[in-house]
Amino acid sequence: METEQLKAFVIEKIEDMKGRDIVALNITDKASFADYxxxxxxxxNRHVKSIANSVGMECRAKGLEPLGMEGNDVGEWALVDLGDIIVHVMTDEQRDKYNLEQLWAE
Known part of the structure; x- marks a missing residue:
């Protein structure tokens, strides 16, 4: 699956799980580990875990095994590593605290 297709697929799956405030940042010029x-x-916390698990499961169903999944034990911040795309699912408190959009926009 191409990176753009994967990005659209991931966003669709997050929307299916009622994830909110979805942002896709192009980090190609800022990082070597991923494109988005x-x-x-x-x-x-339960919702965060559900979204992350669903994204992982849906990707596996399409034949794309996540390289890693982190943070599903606590559920405040879960990460799904899909290679070219890194998915961060966070509670509002964690998102406000770490402000990844601002950090990676600079």
């Missing part, structure tokens, strides 16, 4: 960072919010 997709950031979204979940309404609770």
């Amino acid at each position: 960072m997709v950031i979204c919010s979940g309404s609770s």
Whole structure:
């Protein structure tokens, strides 16, 4: 799956799970480890875990095994590493605290 197709697929799956405030940042010029960072919010720790698990499961169903999944134990901030795309699912508190959009926009 091409990177742009994967990005659209991931965003669609996040929307299906009612993830909020979805932002896709092109980090090609800023990082060597990925092309995009997709950031979204979940309404609770359980919601964050559900969104991350769903993205991982849906990608596996398409034949794309995530390289890694982190943070699903606590659920305040979960990360799904899809190679060219890194997905961050966060509670509002964590998202406000770390402000990844601002950090990577500079």
